[in-house]
Amino acid sequence: MLNSGMLNPGEGPIRSASYLPSTLDHLLWGRLPSRADSAVLSIDAGSEVTIDTISHEGILEDQGRDPKAFFGAHGVEDVLEDAVALAASEYPRTMGVDGPHVVTGPIEIRGAQTGDVLAMTLVEALPRVPYGVVSNRHGKGALPQEYPQGTDVFSVFAALDENDPTRARMSFGPGDTRSASFPIAPFLGIMGVAVDSDERPHSVPPGAHGGNIDINLLTAGATLYLPIQVPGALAYIGDPHFAQGDGEVSLTALEASLRATIRFDVVPREEALEAFGDLVGPIAETSEYLIPTGLDKDLDLAVQNCVRAAIGLLEARYGMDPRHAYAYLSAATDFNISQVVDVVKGVHARIRKDGFA
Numbered sequence: 001m002l003n004s005g006m007l008n009p010g011e012g013p014i015r016s017a018s019y020l021p022s023t024l025d026h027l028l029w030g031r032l033p034s035r036a037d038s039a040v041l042s043i044d045a046g047s048e049v050t051i052d053t054i055s056h057e058g059i060l061e062d063q064g065r066d067p068k069a070f071f072g073a074h075g076v077e078d079v080l081e082d083a084v085a086l087a088a089s090e091y092p093r094t095m096g097v098d099g100p101h102v103v104t105g106p107i108e109i110r111g112a113q114t115g116d117v118l119a120m121t122l123v124e125a126l127p128r129v130p131y132g133v134v135s136n137r138h139g140k141g142a143l144p145q146e147y148p149q150g151t152d153v154f155s156v157f158a159a160l161d162e163n164d165p166t167r168a169r170m171s172f173g174p175g176d177t178r179s180a181s182f183p184i185a186p187f188l189g190i191m192g193v194a195v196d197s198d199e200r201p202h203s204v205p206p207g208a209h210g211g212n213i214d215i216n217l218l219t220a221g222a223t224l225y226l227p228i229q230v231p232g233a234l235a236y237i238g239d240p241h242f243a244q245g246d247g248e249v250s251l252t253a254l255e256a257s258l259r260a261t262i263r264f265d266v267v268p269r270e271e272a273l274e275a276f277g278d279l280v281g282p283i284a285e286t287s288e289y290l291i292p293t294g295l296d297k298d299l300d301l302a303v304q305n306c307v308r309a310a311i312g313l314l315e316a317r318y319g320m321d322p323r324h325a326y327a328y329l330s331a332a333t334d335f336n337i338s339q340v341v342d343v344v345k346g347v348h349a350r351i352r353k354d355g356f357a
Contacts, residue, residue, distance in 0.1 A: 005160070007052075007128040007259050008081045014050045015124055015261045018043060022052040022082050022104045028236070029056075029091050030098025031200035032192060032211055035230040039108035042232075045266040048123060049107060050259060052082065053188070053240040056100040057133035057255040059087040062153045071131070074157040080128060080257055099203030101212065103190055105236030109264050112233040117272040117279055118193055119265040120235060121223040125186035125258050131159040132168065132242045132256030142249035142340050158254055160184070160242075168242060168254060182243060186258055187222075189214045189239030196229040203238075205344040206295055208281045213293065214253070214339040215284060215348050216244045222286045225267070227279050235264060248339040277316030281309065290317070290351040293338070299345045306335060306347040318356050 007013075009021040018041065020026055026040045043049060058067040058079075065087050067079045086102065112118060137153035139145070148154035158170040161181055172178040192210030195201055206213040210226045218224060237260060244253030267275065276283055284291035292313050294306025307329065314325040329335075332355065338346030 005127060005130040006078055006080065007126065009052060012259070013126065016048040016050040018047060018049040020049055020051045020104060020107070022054045022102070024085060024089055024091070027054070027086070027102055027104050028200070029086065029102050030093045030100065030203050032103060032203055032209070033106040033194040033234050033236055034197050034200045035194055035234070036198045037106055037194060037200070037234060039106050039232065039234060042108040042110055043264060045109050045111060045264060048261055048263045050261045051104050051237055052128065053104055053238050053258050053260060054080065054083050054086060054102040055132070055240055055255045055257045056102055057135055057155065057252065059083055060100055061095045062137060063155060074131070076131060083257065101190055101203040101239045103203065103236045103238030106194055106234035107236065107264070108232035108234060109266060110232065112228050112266045113231060114196075114228055115269040116228045117267040117269070117276070118226050118228050118233045118235060119223050119267055120191050120226070121263040121265070122188065122218060122220050122260060123263055124261040125188070125220050127160070127186065127242065128257040128259050130165070131157065132254040133157055133252070134170075134250060134254050135252045136250045140341060141251040142247065147250070184242040184254070185216065185219050186240070186242055187216060187218045187244075188237050188258070188260060189241050189244070189253065191218070191224050191237050192235065193226050193228055194230050194234035204342050206282075206342060206346060207344065210282050212239060212342050213282055213346055214239075214244065214248055214342065215291065215293070215346070216241075216246065217286055217289065217291060217348070217350070218284055222284055225276065225279065225283045225285070227281075237262060246336045246338065248341050251341050273316070275317060277312040283309070283313065284348070288353060290353060291348050292351070294347040295344050297344055299337070299340065299347070302345045302347045303335060306349055310349045310351060313351070
């Protein structure tokens with residue numbers, strides 16, 4: 001039975017002095033914070049917070065909304081206490097109207113102002129469970145007319161390899177004893193700030209607020225930069241993943257709960273303009289890459305938006321003539337499809353940081 005490696009609320013390693021468990025009073029399900037929401041935690045800029053997240057897979061209505069039964073069918077003896085509590089609660093969520101994702105927050109960053117940029121750095125991402133799920137459902141995904149076949153939802157269970165917990169293992173098919181393994185690279189599909197609206201946005205489409213951007217480069221050490229829309233930023237995280245390929249074609253990644261430590265820094269507007277130009281959407285950064293993004297319901301337009309963002313970034317940070325930046329990007333930069341399954345499609349560029357003199 002799979003019952004090791006569990007990180008229930010308050011148990012196991014907690015890196016930061018500030019800790020936010022994913023209890024019912026600390027989360028939203030299916031919607032993201034707006035300016036009307038109250039912070040569940042208030043911190044100073046530069047602070048680290050260790051935050052528990054809950055995967056939606058195994059708790060949704062089309063999977064029985066009973067994670068003990070769902071995961072028990074795959075040999076799992078213990079399920080996260082907070083996931084069980086959420087599924088059993090009367091949380092006011094309407095399937096098909098609200099999104100599937102669970103987010104923890106929002107967190108107020110004291111002194112953060114509209115027009116500043118919030119830098120969210122993933123310091124650490126610890127698996128809370130030794131297993132995850134990939135699902136295709138409701139005619140969604142890259143092949144909506146073809147999958148799932150003969151059912152409304154098809155979920156595939158994958159466990160961390162007992163001999164190498166840096167890899168997950170998935171079977172070839174029902175009743176098939178063969179399996180395929182692949183490396184895990186934990187990251188958060190959702191990192192965001194509250195929108196300047198009284199209405200909470202749906203959790204599925206990403207936007208200038210961040211949200212469900214699903215960029216798999218945002219592993220430990222990476223930073224996401226977001227334009228702040230409301231005082232205090234009201235930041236949140238969720239949609240935890242063990243692994244995801246660019247495109248996320250089936251609909252979900254390998255969805256699995258994480259304990260994430262985030263450092264929250266505020267970049268004043270003047271400094272942000274020098275570093276990024278007029279930032280209107282998410283930009284990420286790793287030790288190797290600058291990662292501008294493009295978003296649109298039309299994938300072609302998402303690519304164009306990403307190219308424009310990349311040109312603007314090179315012009316702002318390095319003083320590069322935009323015509324030369326356009327040429328440089330064509331020769332030296334990969335443009336990747338982040339995901340095609342979240343209504344608003346995402347594209348991100350990988351601009352190498354080591355090539356500028």
